[in-house]
Amino acid sequence: xxxxxxxxxxxxxxxxxxxxxxxxxxxxxxxxxxxxxxxxxxxxxxxxxxxxxxxxxxxxxxxxxxxxxxxxxxxxxxxxxxxxxxxxxxxxxxxxxxxxxxxxxxxxxxxxxxxxxxxxxxxxxxxxxxxxxxxxxxxxxxxxxxxxxxxxxxxxxxxxxxxxxxxxxxxxxxxxxxxxxxxxxxxxxxxxxxxxxxxxxxxxxxxxxxxxxxxxxxxxxxxxxxxxxxxxxxxxxxxxxxxxxxxxxxxxxxxxxxxxxxxxxxxxxxxxxxxxxxxxxxxxxxxxxxxxx
Numbered sequence: 001x002x003x004x005x006x007x008x009x010x011x012x013x014x015x016x017x018x019x020x021x022x023x024x025x026x027x028x029x030x031x032x033x034x035x036x037x038x039x040x041x042x043x044x045x046x047x048x049x050x051x052x053x054x055x056x057x058x059x060x061x062x063x064x065x066x067x068x069x070x071x072x073x074x075x076x077x078x079x080x081x082x083x084x085x086x087x088x089x090x091x092x093x094x095x096x097x098x099x100x101x102x103x104x105x106x107x108x109x110x111x112x113x114x115x116x117x118x119x120x121x122x123x124x125x126x127x128x129x130x131x132x133x134x135x136x137x138x139x140x141x142x143x144x145x146x147x148x149x150x151x152x153x154x155x156x157x158x159x160x161x162x163x164x165x166x167x168x169x170x171x172x173x174x175x176x177x178x179x180x181x182x183x184x185x186x187x188x189x190x191x192x193x194x195x196x197x198x199x200x201x202x203x204x205x206x207x208x209x210x211x212x213x214x215x216x217x218x219x220x221x222x223x224x225x226x227x228x229x230x231x232x233x234x235x236x237x238x239x240x241x242x243x244x245x246x247x248x249x250x251x252x253x254x255x256x257x258x259x260x261x262x263x264x265x266x267x268x269x270x271x272x273x274x275x276x277x278x279x280x281x282x283x284x285x286x287x288x289x290x291x292x293x
Contacts, residue, residue, distance in 0.1 A: 007265030014263065014272060018153055022146035025133070029073050032129055033066050039269040040065035040122045042260045046270075047114045050254040053107040056115045057096065064092045065123035072127040077134040078142040093119070121277060128280040132287065151202050151229075152283050155236040156275045158198045159191035163241075166190025175241075180248045183241075192237045199233030200226065228290060235286045236279045243278030247271070 021031035044058035068089050074080035096115050100108035132149040136142050167187025175183040203226040224232070247270055251259060260268020 010263050010265050014266070015157065019150065022133075022150045025077065025144040028133060028146070029070070029130065032126055033069050033073075035269065035273065036069045036123060036126045037062050037066045038262065039126070039273060040118050042262070042269050043118050043122055044114075046254060046256065046259060047117075050256060051110065051114065054110040054114055055105055056111055056118065057099075060092065060096060061115055061118040064089060064096075065119060067092070068119065068123045069127045069130075073130040073134075076130050076142075077144070125277040125280050126273075128284045131284050132280070147202075147206065148283075148287070149280075151199075151232070152236050152279055153276070154198055154202070155195045155233050156240045156279055158194045159237045159240055160275070161191070162194030163187035163191035176245055179245050179252060183245075188241060191241075192234065195233040195237040196230055199229045203229030232283060232286055235282050239282035240275035240279040243275040246278060247274035 017031065021028045040062040041058055044056050044061050047054055047056055048058065068086075071080070071085045071089055075083060075085055093116075097112060100111055103111075105111055129149050132152070133144060133146060134142055135145050135148075163183070164187065167182075167184045167190065171184030171186040173185040174181060175185050175188055203224065206224060206229065207226060247259070250270075251257065258267030259270035262268055263272055266272050
């Protein structure tokens with residue numbers, strides 16, 4: 001089976017899994033808890049294999065990352081109303097620091113730094129998905145709303161598609177040649193334009209077709225205005241591109257082409273979710289900033 005067919009099949013399954021997971025809140029939590037665990041484990045394995053004089057604890061880092069995702073999900077969904085749910089996670093982080101006193105590793109500072117990388121680069125960004133998915137309304141209730149987090153993925157897919165098509169046809173000016181020689185300004189602009197089209201379509205459907213249906217958003221029961229959907233699309237496009245570049249820089253630094261091989265034709269979990277790791281925190285900042293205006 002050639003690489004194009006493998007990439008196509010894997011891509012279809014990947015997209016289908018994400019879309020189907022948003023049909024039910026518990027399916028979403030299970031799926032992205034699994035994504036968190038696999039991604040954190042993959043990152044720790046890369047660090048231990050490729051970074052000299054560094055050994056992180058992959059099991060504890062992975063369990064901590066998954067727990068943080070589940071704790072954040074429980075807290076924002078109202079299943080666990082107390083912020084005390086984060087205490088076990090904090091204790092785990094404290095343990096990972098103190099344990100270096102007794103392990104007598106060659107470079108404990110590197111171990112600390114890369115341990116925290118697994119939490120800041122993987123656990124925290126993916127935990128922003130339930131922050132977007134569970135929203136409060138004016139009546140004090142918390143509702144599951146898949147539209148916002150799913151739209152972030154749609155914008156990322158449109159950005160990648162537009163960048164690839166336009167970049168392949170007319171791309172000449174390199175966007176960031178030191179890190180990713182294949183990306184061009186023309187491709188990025190093409191991806192951004194396609195994202196704006198997608199954002200406009202979602203905004204139209206949100207405002208015009210289902211505005212009278214009870215589907216709570218961040219602003220009580222009101223939908224996002226069209227201009228805010230367009231703004232969200234641009235934020236996701238820009239930060240998604242940066243997320244791709246950040247992962248490329250990481251791989252170049254440690255000397256690997258792909259982060260793994262769990263996804264045939266696409267590499268590893270980091271390769272597939274790199275854009276989302278920057279886009280979701282940016283989307284949360286954008287949405288909550290709007291709520292303060």
